[in-house]
Amino acid sequence: MRIIDVIVIGTTVMLMLGIIVILLVMLQQKMVISHKLVIKDKDLQLQRERLIAVLQGQEQERKRIAEDLHDEVGAQLSVLKLNLGGLQPLLKTGNGEAERLKETKEFTDVIIQQLRFISQSLHPQALDNLGLAHALDSFCNLMNKNKQVKIAFKIAGNGQPVDREKALNTYRVVQELINNILKHAQASEVVITYQTTPSLLTITVADNGNGALLTSLADSRKKAGSLGLKNIESRLNIIGGSINFTPGTPQGTIATISVENYQSAAQNS
């Protein structure tokens, strides 16, 4: 083989080698990145599972405390109220004992009401028995008894049943929103609208407050330790829902919660 042939072949081989090196570098880096992305996805999945486990544990504990309060302490207070009622005919008149007993009975009533409110807030029994729409309605009635803000509940559509986990998380989100409105918005009226289509559950929470909810949410996003908004976002993330805040007209804030495919697999089939 002549030297010139060697050069031609060698040059071509070198060119091929150069191209192969470049292609290998590109391929290798793409493989490394896709591997890292797979690991990242697994991490996210693990974090999601942990979050679900934490929230489920939290709900179970809330349910247990709510049941204990309702069944044990609530029952005992009812017995106390009955006993107080039984004492009434035995009292002597003239020294104001009857009035004091009446006051004590009324105070016991207040305690029973508050206990029901706490128990209901901790775990809404209506959610398990009657579904999300009724639980929200019941929550509104309960809030109307205890607070200055008037909360109205409107239902549009036929109120199709919601998957239990999604219903519980959506309920908690609405609860958190109402808490935020009470804390920051200085609203006198809140309207909760519940709407369902076969594939989409939409709940709007509109208040007539100062619109401070939007700024408070923007601040919360910047703060590392803001639990309320994180709680809302985490819960919606778990159930595949989303929330959107818009300023209301002429004032206030409108929060729109959307949950797609909200019905359980069994209900769908």
Next chain:
Amino acid sequence: MTGIELLVLIPFLLNYKSLDKASKCIFFYIISSLVFAGGSTLVLHLMGNNMWFFSLMHFVQFVILSTLYWYCIHNETMRTIIKYMPVLILGIFIFDFFWVEGFRAFNSISSGVKHLVLLVYGLYFFLQMLRDRNLIERAIYIDSLPVFWYNSGIFIFSCTEFLFCISYNHLQTLQSTGLTKIGMTMAILSINYIVGMISMILLYIGFSKIKKLKHANY
């Protein structure tokens, strides 16, 4: 080949202000290639032999590309080597130019060493990009980076040129003694021209990636 260099130069020239340091080095490299191509023809017509101009331009291009790698490579030891390498290469060029092959023949030793060093720089830069944790963590593919395409262009060109450069002096001797056919020499030159064009296209692809990166607001 001057045509494609001129074509590739136009977008670099039009966007000169927005070019980063590496892209500016490539811009000067393309200009040097143009001067190399045009100048060698001119020198040939004026003086009859343009081999000294080849040596000069090879060294100028080496300095420009060393600057590019000095900007792109992060390892401090490697950067120090790149910084002082032109001095060593200059010594080799001078030695080859005056004492070994002379200024009337193609300086195979010095130009071969130049391409060998550039091959090492190119390989090192590829390895650096492969190991770059920042790129992997941010899931940035290296083929979206302008510097990857610049390096690819230079690397492919150096791969092809290396063997040609180290043998061209010998080929000139064979030609002058009539021991080789002109056809095969033309074949080698043609391969080099084609690869030169490919490398210019790769440089242009690198330039087009600057626009995409800006559009993506990185």
